[in-house]
Amino acid sequence: MTEPLFEVEDLTMTLRAGHGKTILRSVSVGASAGEAIGLIGESGAGKSTTARALLGMTPPEAAVHGTVRVLGTDVLSLRRSRLQRFRAENVALIAQDPRASVNPMHGIEVFLTEAMRANRNLSKAEARRRAAEALEQVGLDPEKVLRSYPHEVSGGMLQRVVIAAAVAVEPRLLIADEPSTALDVTSQATVISLLRRVARRTGAGLVLVTHNIEVAASVCDRLVVMRAGSVVETGTTDQVLHRPLAEYTRALIEATRAVSGATDRDDFPGNATESAHA
Ligand SMILES: Nc1ncnc2c1ncn2[C@@H]1O[C@H](COP(=O)(O)OP(=O)(O)OP(=O)(O)O)[C@@H](O)[C@H]1O
Ligand SMILES: [Mg+2]
Incomplete structure (x- = not known):
């Protein structure tokens, strides 16, 4: 058995205010090192709440039961400063809107290097070298991009810059919450497969x-x-996609196919075997 990357066990969150709405109900999810897990479901399902719990973040107004361990650390019980440190060292979040993640007043070089310098205690030159390497990994020209400001690059490029920033700190876990809804469908697919490749490359x-x-x-x-x-429902991609157990999963697959107009099974590869070198 490979080392567990994270274990969410019986996580329940109930809002204290109002009618005491339960926003997570006994959620259990786990992953081993290097695995890619998709959290899917309709709006309000609790996907982001579950993902944020992996960062040790819970809504302040929620009563929380259950445990969340990341790399063996119980993140919900860490004090704020320890949590921030744990996160900086191990987990990176790629937010939905790349423009919201960057400071428009600062150049991309500053954006890419400041977290590394703060968390890893790197010299300016070393941080710049790593930033350039990360930009190359996401298919951007480091010299050009490092000299640019966020408004000078396209949304698709900026999304790649945000991915580069995330991988530059070499996290054990990357969390991407709807990483590309701001992009068109083709760029979205490109960004997500890029994310998977860099995750694989760095383990x-x-x-x-x-x-x-x-x-x-x-x-x-x-x-x-x-x-x-x-x-x-939870299972391997192949199981869930081709042999779904829950009626809801079947409906979700139908709905997605209807929207995308895709009927060819080749569009649903469930490809856990994408080549590692690309
Ligand atoms: N801080 C909060 N305060 C109050 N309610 C919250 C808070 N965070 C989440 N919720 C509620 O919890 C439920 C789950 O929200 P969550 O954001 O996890 O859903 P989601 O699956 O990510 O949806 P979406 O696809 O729309 O992003 C929703 O009903 C939401 O309104
Ligand atoms: Mg969400």
Whole structure:
């Protein structure tokens, strides 16, 4: 058995205010090192809440039961400063809108190097070298991009810059919450497969949060289907996609196919075997 990357066990969150709504209901999800997990389900299912719990973040107004261990550390019980340190060293979050992650007043070089310098205690030259390497990994021209400001590059390029920033700190776990909804479908597919490749290359695990089962299936080893705060189904991508157990999963697959217009099974490769060198 490979070392567990994370283990969410029986995680329940209930809002204290209002009617005491339960937003997560006994959620259990785990992954081993290097695995890619897709969290899928409709809006409000609890995908982002589950992903944020892996960062040790819970809504302040929620009563929380259950445990979340990342690399063996119980992240929900860490004090703020220890948690920030743990996160900086081990986990990177790629947010939905790349423009929201960068400071428009600073050049891309500053954006890429400041976290590395702060968390890894690197010299300016070493941080710049690593930033250039990370930009190359995501297919960008380091010399050009390092000299640019965020407004000078396209949304697609900026999304790659954000991915480069995430991998530059060499996290054990990458969390991407709808990483590309701001992009068109083709760029979205490109960004997500890029994310998977860099995760593989660095040996990082990946949690991909998306509405789109087709997108998740194209890069993830396993899928976790959520609805209304509960996990309705979990299994290998192949199982969930081709032999779904839950009626809800079947409906989700149908809905995705209807939207994408895809009927060819080749569009649903469930490819846990994408080549590692690309
Ligand atoms: N901080 C919070 N305060 C109050 N309610 C919250 C908070 N965070 C999440 N919720 C509620 O918890 C439920 C799950 O939200 P969550 O954001 O995890 O869903 P999601 O699956 O990520 O949805 P989406 O696909 O729309 O992003 C929703 O009903 C949401 O309104
Ligand atoms: Mg969400």
